[in-house]
Amino acid sequence: MPADASIHLFLLLWALGVLLISGVASALAGRWSERTSVVLGIAGAGMACLAGLAAAVAGLTARATGTIMLPWRIPYGAFSLGLDSLSAFFLIPLFLLSGLAAVFASGYFRPWNERNPGRFWLFYNLLVASMALVVLARNGVLFLVAWEAMSLASFFLVTFDDRAADAREAGWIYLVATHVGTAFLIAVFILLGRESGSQEFSAYAVPAGSAGALFLLGLLGFGTKAGLFPLHVWLPEAHPAAPSPVSAVMSGVMIKTGIYGIVRMLAVMGAVPGWCAWLVLAIGAVSGVLGVLFALAQHDLKRLLAYHSVENVGIITLGLGLGMLGVHYGIPAVAALGFAGGLLHVLNHALFKGLLFLGAGAVAHATGTRDIERLGGLLKRMPWTGAAFLAGAVAICGLPPFNGFASEFLIYVGAFRTLLANGGLALGGLVAVVALALIGGLAAACFAKAFGIVFQGEPRSPAAAAAHEVPRSLVAPMLVLAALCLAIGLGAGAVVRALDPAVAQLAGPIVMSDAPRGIFPIALGTVLALLVALTLALAWIRRRLLAGRSVRAAVTWDCGYAAPTASMQYTATGFAQPLTNGAWAILQPHVEARLPQGVFPVSASFESHAPDVARANLYDPLFRRLAVGLGWFRWLQQGQVHWYVLYIVVVLMVLLAWALVS
Amino acid sequence: MNAASSLHPVLALLLAPLLPGVINRIKALFGGRRGPPLLQLYFDLWKLFRKGAVYSRTTTWVFRAGPLVNFACLVAALALLPLGRVAAPVSFAGDLVLLAYLLGLGRFATVAAALDTGSSFEGMGASREVQFAVFAEPALLAGLAALAHATQSLSLSGMYAAWPAATLPVLALLGAGLFILFLAENCRMPVDDPNTHLELTMIHEVMVLDHGGVDFGFVLWGSALKLWVLGALLAGLLPPPATGHPLADLAVGAGWLLALAAATGAVESVMARVRLLRVPQLLVGAGVLCALGLLLTFR
Numbered sequence: 001m002p003a004d005a006s007i008h009l010f011l012l013l014w015a016l017g018v019l020l021i022s023g024v025a026s027a028l029a030g031r032w033s034e035r036t037s038v039v040l041g042i043a044g045a046g047m048a049c050l051a052g053l054a055a056a057v058a059g060l061t062a063r064a065t066g067t068i069m070l071p072w073r074i075p076y077g078a079f080s081l082g083l084d085s086l087s088a089f090f091l092i093p094l095f096l097l098s099g100l101a102a103v104f105a106s107g108y109f110r111p112w113n114e115r116n117p118g119r120f121w122l123f124y125n126l127l128v129a130s131m132a133l134v135v136l137a138r139n140g141v142l143f144l145v146a147w148e149a150m151s152l153a154s155f156f157l158v159t160f161d162d163r164a165a166d167a168r169e170a171g172w173i174y175l176v177a178t179h180v181g182t183a184f185l186i187a188v189f190i191l192l193g194r195e196s197g198s199q200e201f202s203a204y205a206v207p208a209g210s211a212g213a214l215f216l217l218g219l220l221g222f223g224t225k226a227g228l229f230p231l232h233v234w235l236p237e238a239h240p241a242a243p244s245p246v247s248a249v250m251s252g253v254m255i256k257t258g259i260y261g262i263v264r265m266l267a268v269m270g271a272v273p274g275w276c277a278w279l280v281l282a283i284g285a286v287s288g289v290l291g292v293l294f295a296l297a298q299h300d301l302k303r304l305l306a307y308h309s310v311e312n313v314g315i316i317t318l319g320l321g322l323g324m325l326g327v328h329y330g331i332p333a334v335a336a337l338g339f340a341g342g343l344l345h346v347l348n349h350a351l352f353k354g355l356l357f358l359g360a361g362a363v364a365h366a367t368g369t370r371d372i373e374r375l376g377g378l379l380k381r382m383p384w385t386g387a388a389f390l391a392g393a394v395a396i397c398g399l400p401p402f403n404g405f406a407s408e409f410l411i412y413v414g415a416f417r418t419l420l421a422n423g424g425l426a427l428g429g430l431v432a433v434v435a436l437a438l439i440g441g442l443a444a445a446c447f448a449k450a451f452g453i454v455f456q457g458e459p460r461s462p463a464a465a466a467a468h469e470v471p472r473s474l475v476a477p478m479l480v481l482a483a484l485c486l487a488i489g490l491g492a493g494a495v496v497r498a499l500d501p502a503v504a505q506l507a508g509p510i511v512m513s514d515a516p517r518g519i520f521p522i523a524l525g526t527v528l529a530l531l532v533a534l535t536l537a538l539a540w541i542r543r544r545l546l547a548g549r550s551v552r553a554a555v556t557w558d559c560g561y562a563a564p565t566a567s568m569q570y571t572a573t574g575f576a577q578p579l580t581n582g583a584w585a586i587l588q589p590h591v592e593a594r595l596p597q598g599v600f601p602v603s604a605s606f607e608s609h610a611p612d613v614a615r616a617n618l619y620d621p622l623f624r625r626l627a628v629g630l631g632w633f634r635w636l637q638q639g640q641v642h643w644y645v646l647y648i649v650v651v652l653m654v655l656l657a658w659a660l661v662s
Numbered sequence: 663m664n665a666a667s668s669l670h671p672v673l674a675l676l677l678a679p680l681l682p683g684v685i686n687r688i689k690a691l692f693g694g695r696r697g698p699p700l701l702q703l704y705f706d707l708w709k710l711f712r713k714g715a716v717y718s719r720t721t722t723w724v725f726r727a728g729p730l731v732n733f734a735c736l737v738a739a740l741a742l743l744p745l746g747r748v749a750a751p752v753s754f755a756g757d758l759v760l761l762a763y764l765l766g767l768g769r770f771a772t773v774a775a776a777l778d779t780g781s782s783f784e785g786m787g788a789s790r791e792v793q794f795a796v797f798a799e800p801a802l803l804a805g806l807a808a809l810a811h812a813t814q815s816l817s818l819s820g821m822y823a824a825w826p827a828a829t830l831p832v833l834a835l836l837g838a839g840l841f842i843l844f845l846a847e848n849c850r851m852p853v854d855d856p857n858t859h860l861e862l863t864m865i866h867e868v869m870v871l872d873h874g875g876v877d878f879g880f881v882l883w884g885s886a887l888k889l890w891v892l893g894a895l896l897a898g899l900l901p902p903p904a905t906g907h908p909l910a911d912l913a914v915g916a917g918w919l920l921a922l923a924a925a926t927g928a929v930e931s932v933m934a935r936v937r938l939l940r941v942p943q944l945l946v947g948a949g950v951l952c953a954l955g956l957l958l959t960f961r
Binding site: 376377379380386390394397398399400405409412413416417419420422423426429430433434436437438440441442444445448449451452453456457458521522523524526527528530531534535538539542545546549550551552553554555556557558559564566568569570574575576577578579582 | 711713714715716717718719720721722724726727730731733734735737738741742752753754755756757758759760762763764766767769770773774777778779780781782783785786788789790792793795796797798799800802803804807810811814816861871872875876877880942949953956960
């Protein structure tokens, strides 16, 4: 039974208010007291996220819907907010991860060392508030204002460490990319509101015959934020440059506002042409495979994780594409499975990617480096961080019994269901199945590398050898996220049932003749429980067997070498080399090698980088040409005020003349 | 679910160590040797489970958990696995995905345990293992997709319930593809040589160099189970149709698995291993065979 959402909306408004006030207060306090500023910021973020999370969970489970509208003196604008199952669902990971990342940040930046905490908390709390506003907005102008506030707040967070040149450059790329995306969105909203003359979502109408073109524009705009290939270029720059808790929030939830945009557009527009569904499916498959392939070639832990965001957004999009195909071809089961898988993966990715970015932050905090090749042996030195990172790694590979498997399973089954049909649709299903399997295999390779080289073996640098476990305020959020990953993996049936109303908004009523008790098979949960129980039982058996017997320690077997050194271990580059070599044509890595020479070689070196292919081949040439082309107009910029006054007068005259003539 | 269904996992656990014995006896036969006893692996397991342990100082709990998780994955996979016409104890739409991913988790645990030692040899083996899995997993799922389309069923038990599951050309293509996968995933010739003593050329063996005692017992038993699991996916493609007596069906299925082990021994005796660089091509070939099978099922 749908319930009235006014209580939920009121609570959410309160949370937005708390975020704004605490952010501004923290910024003001930052000038005179670091401590007050931090306390204000974290308290505001914590309270608001708790309240928002409660409202979102209650709203989703009660299937609450409702809108409120406050007048706003902006043309076409109105402060109209709405809550429905879709919005409530997207708010859950948003508030959950933002709250946990705030706790992490409180310990991560200590000591603040001349950095102004007020500046961080102002933009952090603004970012959380604007993301929530994006999801709640029911008016085009309000949506764009919130969207812009979100982009700017995150820009200032990416460049928080503004003394680092790479952070400034990353911020610049991000700023350009996000505004190019916004330009497409402005066009979409203008076109949608043209017929009724109103920017209310409820009044939107699709101009006849242009649904496909509109959807394409929206896909470009929202896809830029979501990080779909080849619009992803800002992601591998901005995520590593930002402080880790910010990377976690940006990768875990902010890029999902792009997914939310696509999904909301589907809900508002109703039917879209069939080719849109095929396009979304194809983009999802390409993003997924290429994202993980690029990730495999990275040495920077956070850059690697950033490319995995491209991959996971690809998986989400693949699910959405399947859902759209299901709607288009009138197969409700495929529609429900595709959308349910895509949406569940939004939540799952927020949890495990948030966890992994926080883990990378903890590693950087403890060792001062993100270079995988200089790490190693951290599991012994940072047992809690290591265990949590391992949970995240297994989850992101889509392996059972963690949450990543649950969402990928739904998408898989959706794809297999298209195989029951004949002809073209089944071929789409085969593409989805093979893409998912390929992504799964590559992701497992990549995280075997990331976990194996960073946390296992012996330390490869003095910094890694001297690492210690990070403080509790950093460990606790990671453990909470790891526990949630496992809990959702084991209890996926219940979670998917809670998702039903949100899925139904996209797929229509969920009709599954052969699965009356929900689309997630109960037996699957049983097998996963069996798996966990078996592992525990085997561990107990092993312990009983070894009790009382001799258990000794020795060196690793290396063909008889008694004193292996850390540099004899496999490197991350070496581990991934067979695969990156195979994909040489796609990755186009730069390799500089000085091979050992002579009978007694003195020194040798090997260096490889995998620059972003889309950036090197598409954007860099494009922007270079653009700069040359626009250079022609440089003479307009004289730098003297009276010239600019003249321009204004000329434009006014032309406009006046135009108005008089027409 | 009937008695034969619930009997199958127990039978698999008990009989799986027989498969490597059969392979080795056939190889000995080809080589004109007497060879190790058929039950050699049982003797080995008995010996290993009574031993203590030596661990590398570099390793952590991940190293100790690896063989256990892998073994648990394979036992859980048995719950989803039909053998011949005998349905699995548990089946649901999409159980084939869970089966494939259980194998994936087992592999991840083995690889993580290998990397935990910090040994360059084990790193090399792990690197090869994950590389081949990238090609093997899509091939396996494409093969199962072809079966799903041919039988219009989304559960393994449904797919293998009747014989023939598809037309004979399709079955031949799928059989060839799955047989290559069976050999590759179980580290047999022509992908890996289980008899080699040179660490540089190993794949699976080199990842478990540092395991000993009880842990190694689980490793060996786990490899035998993996032979059984992937073998059953192949054996289900073979005749006869259901006899009506579940226990007879079970016996037929187990018989096919032993025959498959014999065939593996024969292949291993007459073939050399291909160069490591060629293995991905072999696996892509298996995937293409499976995908061709799917295309042939389109009417």
